[in-house]
Amino acid sequence: MTARAGTLRSMPGRRGAEAMLEIGGLHKSFGGVHALAGVDLRVDEGEIVSVIGPNGAGKTSFFNVVTGLYPPDGGDIMFEGRSIVGLESSEITEAGIARTFQNVRLFLNMTVLENVMVAQHCRTRAGAFRAVLRTPFLRREEAEIETRAKEILAFFGTRLVGYRFDQPALSLSYANRRRLEIARAMATRPKLLLLDEPVAGMNPRETAELTGLIRKLRDERGLTVVVIEHDMRVVRDVSDRVIVLDHGTKIAEGSYDEVSSNEAVIEAYLGRPAEVG
Amino acid sequence: MTPMDLRRTLRWGSLAGAVMVFTCAVGLFEAFEDRLLVYPFLSLGHVLLLWFLPLAGYQATNEPVLEGMEAPSKGLHNVMAGLVAGLAGGVLMGVFTVVVDAADVRDVFVRLSVRLVDLLTHGWGVPGGLVLIVGVPAMLGMAGGMLHLVSAPVRRRLILALEWALVVALLEQVFSQVLRQLRLGAVGNLIFTRRALEWWAALAIAALVALLAERARGGMGRIKGYLFAADAVRRTRNSIWSALAVLAFLVILPQLLGSLLSELLANVGLFLLMGLGLNIVVGLAGMLDLGYVAFFAVGAYTVGVLTSPISPRFDLEWSWWAALPVAILMSVVAGVLVGTPVIRMRGDYLAIVTLGFGEIVRILFLSDWLAPVFGGAQGVRNVPGIPVGVAEVRGSQPVGVLYFAFGLVLVAAWVSWALQESRLGRAWTAIREDETVAAAMGINVVRAKLNAFIVGAILAGLGGALFAAKVGSMFPSSFELLVSIIVLVVVIVGGMGNIPGVAVGAVLLIGVLGGPTQPGLLAEFAEFKLLIYGALLVFMMLRKPEGLLPSVRRSRELRGEELSQDAWLDRPSGDVEVDARPAGG
Numbered sequence: 001m002t003a004r005a006g007t008l009r010s011m012p013g014r015r016g017a018e019a020m021l022e023i024g025g026l027h028k029s030f031g032g033v034h035a036l037a038g039v040d041l042r043v044d045e046g047e048i049v050s051v052i053g054p055n056g057a058g059k060t061s062f063f064n065v066v067t068g069l070y071p072p073d074g075g076d077i078m079f080e081g082r083s084i085v086g087l088e089s090s091e092i093t094e095a096g097i098a099r100t101f102q103n104v105r106l107f108l109n110m111t112v113l114e115n116v117m118v119a120q121h122c123r124t125r126a127g128a129f130r131a132v133l134r135t136p137f138l139r140r141e142e143a144e145i146e147t148r149a150k151e152i153l154a155f156f157g158t159r160l161v162g163y164r165f166d167q168p169a170l171s172l173s174y175a176n177r178r179r180l181e182i183a184r185a186m187a188t189r190p191k192l193l194l195l196d197e198p199v200a201g202m203n204p205r206e207t208a209e210l211t212g213l214i215r216k217l218r219d220e221r222g223l224t225v226v227v228i229e230h231d232m233r234v235v236r237d238v239s240d241r242v243i244v245l246d247h248g249t250k251i252a253e254g255s256y257d258e259v260s261s262n263e264a265v266i267e268a269y270l271g272r273p274a275e276v277g
Numbered sequence: 278m279t280p281m282d283l284r285r286t287l288r289w290g291s292l293a294g295a296v297m298v299f300t301c302a303v304g305l306f307e308a309f310e311d312r313l314l315v316y317p318f319l320s321l322g323h324v325l326l327l328w329f330l331p332l333a334g335y336q337a338t339n340e341p342v343l344e345g346m347e348a349p350s351k352g353l354h355n356v357m358a359g360l361v362a363g364l365a366g367g368v369l370m371g372v373f374t375v376v377v378d379a380a381d382v383r384d385v386f387v388r389l390s391v392r393l394v395d396l397l398t399h400g401w402g403v404p405g406g407l408v409l410i411v412g413v414p415a416m417l418g419m420a421g422g423m424l425h426l427v428s429a430p431v432r433r434r435l436i437l438a439l440e441w442a443l444v445v446a447l448l449e450q451v452f453s454q455v456l457r458q459l460r461l462g463a464v465g466n467l468i469f470t471r472r473a474l475e476w477w478a479a480l481a482i483a484a485l486v487a488l489l490a491e492r493a494r495g496g497m498g499r500i501k502g503y504l505f506a507a508d509a510v511r512r513t514r515n516s517i518w519s520a521l522a523v524l525a526f527l528v529i530l531p532q533l534l535g536s537l538l539s540e541l542l543a544n545v546g547l548f549l550l551m552g553l554g555l556n557i558v559v560g561l562a563g564m565l566d567l568g569y570v571a572f573f574a575v576g577a578y579t580v581g582v583l584t585s586p587i588s589p590r591f592d593l594e595w596s597w598w599a600a601l602p603v604a605i606l607m608s609v610v611a612g613v614l615v616g617t618p619v620i621r622m623r624g625d626y627l628a629i630v631t632l633g634f635g636e637i638v639r640i641l642f643l644s645d646w647l648a649p650v651f652g653g654a655q656g657v658r659n660v661p662g663i664p665v666g667v668a669e670v671r672g673s674q675p676v677g678v679l680y681f682a683f684g685l686v687l688v689a690a691w692v693s694w695a696l697q698e699s700r701l702g703r704a705w706t707a708i709r710e711d712e713t714v715a716a717a718m719g720i721n722v723v724r725a726k727l728n729a730f731i732v733g734a735i736l737a738g739l740g741g742a743l744f745a746a747k748v749g750s751m752f753p754s755s756f757e758l759l760v761s762i763i764v765l766v767v768v769i770v771g772g773m774g775n776i777p778g779v780a781v782g783a784v785l786l787i788g789v790l791g792g793p794t795q796p797g798l799l800a801e802f803a804e805f806k807l808l809i810y811g812a813l814l815v816f817m818m819l820r821k822p823e824g825l826l827p828s829v830r831r832s833r834e835l836r837g838e839e840l841s842q843d844a845w846l847d848r849p850s851g852d853v854e855v856d857a858r859p860a861g862g
Contacts, residue, residue, distance in 0.1 A: 067717055093719035107710040109833045110703070118703040122719030128728055131699035132692050138699065145700070168833055188719045 019078075020045045020192055020224050021066070021097075026075035028058075028065050028248075035061035037248035038075070043192070048218055048225045050235045052259075053245035054268055059228045060102055062245065063194050067099050068092040079192070094122040098190035100181040102197050102228070108170040112160055115169055115180055116149035119187035152183050156213070175206045182213075186221070193217065195227045199234055211237045232260075244268070286337040286358045290365025293333035293414065297370045300326050301397070304388035305805060310396050312801060313473035314446040321801075322396075324443065330366055330414050334359030334421025355425035363418015367411035370397075374410055378403045434490045438483035445482055446474040448798060451538060458533045527683050531676045540675035541788055543747065544795040546682025547740055549783035552767045553689040553776065554736025559765065560774035560831070561697060562729035563709030565628040567761050568615065568635025572734040574756035575611045576741025578642060579604040581657035581751050582650065588657060590650040597663040597746050601739075608738025609731055611638075616730035620723055623712070635761055643753035656752035663746045672747045685743060689736050690776050696732065705729055706830065759793045766810060770817050772824030774831045781826045786810070 021043040028036040035058045043049050051059050065072045068089035077084050084092050098119075107115050124145060130138040153160040156179045164172075169180060178198060185193055198214070199207045211234050217223045229235050235242060235256060242259040244252040246268040252259050259265055300306050310322035337358040342348045374397055376382075377389045398406020424432050445452055449472050453465035468478035531539050551573060558566045582588050583600040619630045642651050651657065662671025663681060670677040696702050704725045707715040716722045745751060763786070771782020790806055791797025802809060817824070823832040 069713065069717065088721070089713075089716045090719050090721045093717060098719075099717060101714070105711055105714045107707050107714070109710060109830050110706055114703055114706070118707045118715075118720070119718045121700060121704050122721075124700055126700055128696060128699075128701055128732060131701055132695045134695060142699070168830075170833070184718060 018045045019043070020047075020080060021226075022076075022078040023066070024076050024078075026062070026065065026077065027073045028061055028070060029073055034248045036065065036072070036075075039245070039248065039250055041243055041250060041253075043224060043226060045191075045224055046218065046222070047240045048214065048227065048238055050227045050229055050239035050242045050256075051245060052229065052232075052235055052242060053251075057245040057268075058248040059245055060196060061248075063099055063196055063226075063228065066092075067097060067194065090122065093188050093190070096189075096191035097194065098185035098188040098192075099194040100178070100185050100196055100198065102200070104174075104177045104181055106169040106177055106181055106184070109168055111166050111168055112153065112172070112180060113146070113149055113165040115184050116152055116187045117145050119184045120145050120148065120189075123189050149187060152186050153180075155186070155216075156183060175202050178202065178210075186217075186223075190223065192224045192226065195225065195229075197228055197230065199229065199231055207231060207234060210234075214238050236260075282338070282340070282358075283361075285340075286362050287365050289333040289337045290362035290418070291369055293329045293362065293366035293418070294369025294373075296329040297326055297366060297414070298373045301373070301393060302386055302388055303805070303808065307388060307390075307393055307396065308804065309801065313471060314443065315479045316470045316473040316475050318476070321447070327414065327417055330363050330417035331421035331424070333362045333366060334418035335424050337362040337418075337422065338425060351425045356419055356422040359422020360415055360419040363415040363421070364411065366418065367414035370414060371407050371410045374398070374407065375403060434487045437490050438487040441486040442474070442479045442483045446479065449474065451534075451798065454535050454538060455533050458535065528680075531679045536675045538798075539679045541796070541798060543675050543678040543682050544792055545783050545788045546679065546686050547743055547747070548764060548767055548787040548792055549686050549780055550682070550689050550740040550743065551737050551764045552771070552779040552783050553686070553693050554733045554740070555764050556768050556774065556776070556779050557693055557696065557736070558729050558733035559768060560779075560828075561693075561702060561709070562705040562726055564620075564726060564729065565624065566631045566730070566733065567628050567758070567765070568631035568633070568638070569733070569737055569764055570756050570758065570760040571615065571635045571638035572608050572611055572737035573741040573744070573760065574638055574642060574751075574753075575607050575734075576604045576738030577745040577751050577755070578651055578657065578741070579607045579738075580742045580745040581660045584745075585657050585660045587659050589648070589652040589655075594661075597661070597742070601742055604738050604742045605735055608734040608741075611738075612731040612734030613727070616727050616734075620726045620730065632758065632761075635758060639753050639756045639758075642756070654753065656750060656755075657745075658750040660745045660749050660751070662749075670746065672749055678743075678747050682743060685739060689739070692732065692736070693776050701725065701728060710834075755794070757793065763787075763793050763810070766814055768824075770813060770824060772827040772831065775824070775826055775828035778824050778826035778828065782824070785825070786813075 019042050021041075023039060023041050026036050026039040027034070037058075039058070039062060051062065053059055061070070064070050066077055066084075068084070068087055068091070072085060075085075079092075079095055079097060082095070084095060084097075087095070107118065110118065124141055126135075126138040126141050150161065150165070153165070159176055160180060160183065169177065172180060178201075182193075182195065182198065185195075195214070199210050202210065214225055214227065215238060218225055227235075227238065229238075239256060242252075242254065242256050243250060244259055244262070244265050246264075251264045251268060252262045254262070306322045306326045308322070309325060310320055312321040313319070314321050314324060338349075338355045340349065374394060378394045382389050394403070394406075397410055399409060400406075401409065424435070427435070449469050453462075453469055456462055456465040468475055474482070531542070534542065551569065554572075555566065555569050558564050558569070580597060580600045582591055583593050583595045583603060584597055586594050588594075615631070615634045619627055619634070622630060641647055643654060645653060647653075662669040664670075665677075665681070668677065670681045672678060704715065704720045707718065707720060708722055708725060712722055744755075748755075767782040767786050768779055769782075770786060771780065772778020787795065787797065789798045790809060791800065791803060796803060797806075823834075
């Protein structure tokens with residue numbers, strides 16, 4: 001698609017970095033509603049990009065299409081130079097994209113530790129035969145899975161460790177559920193992490209802490225992060241770049257300061273001034 | 278608070294009346310009227326007819342006590358309510374008797390005969406006998422109401438003692454058999470007369486149980502505390518010891534039971550084997566498979582065709598051991614063939630499609646097209662037993678079959694456990710919880726489900742292979758849909774997703790009630806088996822959907838909502854409290 005190459009060149013991005021995710025002309029409609037009406041965007045390796053927009057702008061649909069929950073109606077999604085359109089969502093996860101959900105969708109009846117262990121599925125290989133025969137390979141792998149799960153949970157401080165390991169996820173508080181969901185996504189060993197409203201329902205202290213954590217994910221773990229967020233303070237503190245969606249199209253892009261003074265953005269959020277309309 | 282809630286009382290009373298009418302109308306009362314339980318006065322028919330009355334009398338005033346409210350005082354009104362409830366039931370029953378006596382409804386309700394009226398009125402005829410029909414229920418209802426007057430522990434012990442006396446009387450066959458094997462046959466002859474327990478023996482057993490319950494109070498808690506000790510090393514050691522104890526018990530058990538009871542237990546083993554396989558499919562992977570019998574049939578027919586000397590097509594006469602790998606392979610092939618097209622469906626759709634496939638397999642075995650290989654309706658006969666060393670395991674020696682079935686069950690239990698505690702088992706749980714999210718977390722849902730389907734098919738095929746050698750002959754009619762359903766009921770009643778639960782379900786349903794064609798301990802109930810199965814299933818779905826011995830996770834799933842609400846209540850301040858706790862471990 002030559003047209004896409006043109007749009008991509010004009011996009012701002014961190015100089016010298018490699019494009020991790022390139023999306024061109026992405027379309028998705030549900031019945032008559034155009035959730036995504038030709039979105040182009042690019043995420044570079046090592047970036048933290050925020051996607052904002054009013055309710056119904058198509059932010060979550062964007063995540064759902066990228067992670068293969070819904071097939072796109074048109075357009076292309078390239079991840080590390082490879083098209084991932086039409087792949088099963090498990091294959092997309094295996095390729096290195098992990099996500100969390102807006103309405104936290106944990107495996108509530110599994111324990112905290114199991115939630116993180118099960119997410120390592122696509123990075124491990126022991127099958128039914130090895131499980132039944134309890135081979136040394138399986139034992140070693142099981143031990144590794146557990147160690148790794150504990151290590152990931154320790155990333156969130158003392159909240160999800162110790163006696164928490166064996167508690168069902170449904171016994172967790174709302175903030176801890178959000179943390180566990182991020183831990184679960186991390187366990188798939190992604191390169192690109194998509195976080196859907198990670199601080200929704202958190203108090204200011206927890207929000208500030210999670211903001212730091214998102215930075216840590218990039219700085220210490222080398223992840224590229226795309227965040228959907230409504231909390232503008234978080235968006236300001238965390239993002240290298242902000243993309244604004246409205247009615248399924250990208251209406252602005254740039255640094256937080258650029259975007260927050262952009263007229264189209266203000267209009268999308270607050271409506272058109274009365275004397276004009 | 279009113280001393281007696283009349284509406285509630287009458288509701289329970291008429292419920293009891295309905296139970297009695299139903300018991301008569303389906304013929305349960307008449308069928309067991311002459312099967313004495315307690316010599317010389319109490320018959321099984323009477324127990325079945327009247328068991329609900331004390332319960333109704335008790336429930337008439339058994340209001341739940343709300344927290345913070347004062348518990349209602351106990352007294353005469355409890356007894357009166359019981360009496361009224363019993364009376365209401367009795368009056369309903371009386372009206373029923375009069376109607377049956379006056380109008381001839383036998384064309385429709387074949388069980389409502391003159392003999393029934395005679396039995397109900399003890400031959401006193403209608404006007405006189407009505408005193409009995411109304412009076413006895415009223416007395417029993419009152420007895421139920423009186424239970425309120427004793428303290429809760431006493432009540433529990435009383436009911437326990439009563440239950441045990443009835444169980445011993447009902448399972449006379451088992452108890453006298455075990456006593457004979459222990460060379461205590463004389464005791465058996467003493468306490469049992471005409472298959473019924475002597476009244477004094479019943480009293481003695483009740484007293485003994487009450488006494489033991491008194492002594493054992495708190496003992497269970499201590500044993501539990503010991504078995505599930507917090508110390509991991511001790512817990513492991515304990516579980517090894519208890520596994521060894523169970524194993525030793527299983528080895529000794531067939532020696533205690535005669536060949537008849539061993540036959541029953543061998544059937545239990547067969548269904549347990551299939552139950553464990555279905556448990557992987559339904560309980561762990563969450564796929565409702567109603568065509569499970571197909572794999573059982575494939576296993577049985579493969580072994581039959583390869584080993585029988587009069588096999589319709591082949592002349593191989595292989596040994597069972599040689600045929601077994603082929604049977605397993607064929608089960609896998611069948612699992613893949615059935616599984617691949619249907620696995621993407623969810624829930625109800627999967628159930629219907631598998632049900633269809635199960636029937637297709639049976640009809641294929643029945644068809645003229647495959648009759649040259651599988652013998653059509655004539656089936657495959659003269660299947661030899663399983664050679665084990667110098668001995669041979671075959672249906673005519675149930676003790677050998679029992680040991681062999683135990684062995685296979687242990688293998689199946691190990692497979693279930695090992696898979697549950699592995700990467701694959703976790704993936705199954707995740708899929709059951711939320712298929713979409715499981716896929717988004719990198720689990721290849723189709724492959725994981727197909728794995729479950731194949732493992733289930735292998736275990737069913739193993740069951741089929743055992744069935745072929747045990748029964749020695751097979752016909753398409755041995756593989757009806759009913760087999761699938763009964764295996765499913767075993768899993769549901771026992772406790773989905775839990776290995777000991779499935780074992781409990783198999784012992785209770787197959788051992789006590791009997792399988793689709795196999796007699797159980799209560800062979801007398803054969804005619805009413807499906808009625809009892811159905812009633813049990815409805816009861817379980819209403820009251821204990823997680824099964825008798827549920828897995829922790831299953832009961833969490835089914836009762837999860839309440840639990841999570843409680844969890845929120847416990848921690849209103851979110852993380853603050855959590856931070857303060859030590860993070861050891």
